[in-house]
Amino acid sequence: MSLITDLSREAKAAAKTLAVLDEAKKNAVLKDMAEAIRSHTQGIIDVNTKEVARAKENNLDAAMIDRLILDADRIEDMAQGIETIIELEDPVGKTRSLGKRPNGIDIRKMRIPLGVVCMIYEARPNVTADAGALCFKSGNAVILRGGKEALDTSLAIAGLLQDVLVKHDLPKALITVVPNPDRALMQELMEQRDYIDVIIPRGGEGLINYVTDNAKVPVIQHFKGVCHLYVDKDADLDNAMELLLNGKTQRTGVCNALEGLIVHQAVADDFLPRVAEAFKEKGVKVHVNEAGASYFDGADVIGEDGYGEEYLGLEIAIRVVDDMDMALEHINQFGSFHTEVISTQDTAAAERFQRTVDAAVVMVNASSRFSDGSQLGLGAEIGIATTKLHAYGPMGLESLTTEKYLVNGEGQIRS
Template sequence: MSIITDLAQQAKKAAQTLAILDEAKKNAVLKGMAAAIRENKDKIKDVNEKEVARARENNLDDAMIDRLILDDERIESMAEGIEVIISLDDPVGKERVIGTRPNGIEIKKMRIPLGVVCMIYEARPNVTADAGALCFKSGNAVILRGGKEALDTSLAIATLMQDVLEAHNLPKALVTVVPNPDRALMQELMEQRDYIDVIIPRGGEGLINYVTDNAKVPVIQHFKGVCHLYIDKDADLDKALALLLNGKTQRTGVCNALEGLVVHQAIAADFLPKAAAALKHHNVKVHVNAAGSEYFDNADVIADSDYGEEYLGLEIAVRVVDDFAGAIAHIADFGSNHTEVICTENKESAALFQRAVDASVVMVNASSRFSDGSQLGLGAEIGIATTKLHAYGPMGLESLTSEKYLVNGEGQIRE
């Protein structure tokens, strides 16, 4: 038996132990995991610093290195994320009434775990804690296959979580990190349809496409984040500028950072000079269409076909549009169904934008950087699904469950 098949089998068996675990027991385990991460933060940082140094030696891009780094603040955020998960209701076992049929049969639906979740991701060692905690509380085992650049840090975090599991007489296979980043093993992992119920890839476009094209297990795509901010003709310009700078410059190498700015032509002359000065101050490279080029010095004038890039750096694509409909059309053409934002004081325009735009998160007068499980009250997220099956948007506890039918009768037979 191969190492991958063995890991998958163990995870499947381990997941069965969660079926009889009550919420209090789950929360006690999670509390221990949060404490273990805090108490061992120096050990985590020591391992992580070595991996970051290797990444820099290997000339990994800035966005990848940013995702790899775990400092005190990010480690504390991992622990706090687990504590928020503790505070959330366990979805497993929750029932909802569907109705009673004319023959007296009562029908309900009950929340159940998915089973075994496989995460395939690049960098982001914090995914180990987030996914481990979310899957555990929602009744799932998780297999984590990270890239080689974050493997040691992920193993260090997983070992702490496994120690807590074993201290509570639970199988450590509930949280598993594949110890070898070999690409052939990843392919084998994606073929374990007898043991793995769903695969969630997180990373660059190439990784997402590879997993989607080659997996024999259902895939929930966490695709790229080409997020836009649309400045409506009725926008508050101070709000607009703050949303732009926070979304673009606060942290560039993440999927909820802004990659596009769309501006209504009626307000372009008032807003874009301010935006140009602010973006220049932050060393943001600007790509802009001809209609907006007069407001920028040394901007790269681009054609319509050049929009839709995920820069993951200090770059942004700007487009001046004729009207509200033009903004909606631009987002439909170049968005990635991730997060879209409108800045406006017009409530009707805001409501229409939220209804018309096809994205997993649609915001009014709020930074795209809030498109995050922890910021939306989920405690953490296992990913941001950009396709509608089986979830859409940041995936928390409930998104890691499905439903089964409960049918109760009194001896009814079908005629």
Template sequence: MSLITQLSQDAKKAAQKLAVLDTATKNTILRDMAQAIRSNKDVIKDVNTKEVARAKDNNLDASMIDRLILDDARIEDMAAGIEVIIDLDDPVGATREFGTRPNGIEIRKMRIPLGVVCMIYEARPNVTADAGALCFKSGNAVILRGGKEALDSSLAIAGLLQDVLEKHGLPRALITVVPNPDRALMQELMEQRDYIDVIIPRGGEGLINYVTENSKVPVIQHFKGVCHLYVDKDADLDKALQLLLNGKTQRTGVCNALEGLVVHQAVAADFLPKVAAAFKEHGVTVHVNKAGSEYFDGADVIDETQYGEEYLGLEIAIRVVDDFDGALEHIAQFGSNHTEVICTEDKAAAQHFQLAVDAAVVMVNASSRFSDGSQLGLGAEIGIATTKLHAYGPMGLESLTAEKYLVNGEGQIRN
């Protein structure tokens, strides 16, 4: 039996034991996991420091290195994220009534774990703790296949979580990190449909496309984060500038960073000079259409075929549009169904925007950086679904469950 088949089979067996654990027991174990991460932060940092150094030696791009780094604050965020999950309602076992049919049979639906979740991701070692805790609370085993750049850090984090599982008499296979980054093993993972229930790829567009095109297991997709801020004619321009700078410059290598700015022509002359000055200070490269180019010195003038890029850096595409409908059309064409933001003081326009825009998260006067499971009250997220299967948007505990029908009768037969 191959390594991958053995890991997948072990995870399936382990999931059966987890599915019957009560919420109080799961929360006790999660509390111990959070403490294990805090108590061993120096161990994690030692391993991670070596990986970051290798990444720099190998000339990985800045956004990838940013995702790889685990400092004190990010390690504390991992532990705190697990504690947030403890306080969340456990979806497993929740029921909803469907009523009684004319023949007397009673129908309910009950939330159940998906079973075995496989995460395929790149240089984000914190995903190991996030995914491990979310899957554990929602009753799922998880198999984690990270990129080679973060493998040692992921193994170190998973080892701490596994030690806690073992201390409580549970199988280590509930949280598994594939110990070899060989791409052939990833392909084999995607063929384990007898043991793995869903695959969630998390990373660049190339990775998502590869998994989607090659997996025999159902895939929840998150292709890319091309998020826009639309500044309406009735926007508070000071507020809009703060939303723009936070969304673009606070952290660039993440999927909820802004990649596009759309501006109503009625406020372009007042707003874009402020943007130009702020972006010059922050070193942001600007790509802009002809209508907005007069406000930027040395900007790259582009046509509409050049929008829709995910830059993941200090770079943005700007478009001045004639009206509200022009903004909606731009977002519909170039957005990625991730997160879209409007800045406006017109409540009717805000409501129209939220109804009309097809994105997993649609915001009014709030930074795109809030499009995150922890920020939206879900605890850590396992991913952000941008395709409409059973989940859409940041995926928390409930998104890691399905529902089954419970039907009770008294001997009724169908005529």
């Protein structure tokens, strides 16, 4: 058999061993995983530093390099993410009643693991720990296929997690990193429908489209993050400015960063001069429609076809709108079903925005940067689903399970 088939088959067999583990045992393993990562911080950094240097030599773009870098703080975040998962209730085995039928049969549904999860991702070595821990607690084996830029770091992290598995007499194949980034092997991986139950791609739009178009296994998609902040006519402009700067400039190369700003014309005169000043100081490039162009020096004036870009840098598209209806239309046309934010003190406007906007996460007076599994109480996340299958939004433990029917009778037969 080939390498990929062997890895996939071993993962399928390993997943069955999780069926007999109770929550206490899972948590003990996770505790040791968090400690292994924390105690090997410097070793991870040493490997990662070499990969970052190679990426810079190869002129990898700034957003990808930002995702690739692991420093002490980010490694600590990985460890804490695992510890947060320990605190979460294990969804596996939880049941809910659907009641009894007139003939007396009792119907329930029980949460079960998906089986084998395959992650295909680019330049995100932290995914190795996040996905490994989430899949383990939710009863799934995971196969990780990262980009070549982060392969050594991913292998280093996976090695630590596998050592913990072996220590607890569990198969290493529960967490597998494909050791070769050859694209042909990725194609083979996407065809393993006998062993892999779902693929979750995480990366640029090109990667997502490639996996979606070529996989023979079900795909949960995480498309681009074109997130907007709408500043309503009743916004607290001081707070709106904080939301804007945090969402746009705190970390640019992530999918929950703001890529669009929509401003109600009633507050444009007060708000946009402040935005222009702040963006000039921060070095943010502005693309803006005719109605907002006069507030900015040297901005790129754009038409309708200029919106909907995911910049992943110090760059943003701004639109001044006549009313909330126009803002909602803009989001409907150019949003990516990821995260949308309104700044307003009008409760009715806030409720309408949350009810109307079609996005996985819809926020009122909170930064788009909170659209993250760790920030929403999920521990780590395995991705943010922007298609509406069984999961929508940040995917934590429950999103890595499904339900099966349990039907109990007393000898009933169908007539």
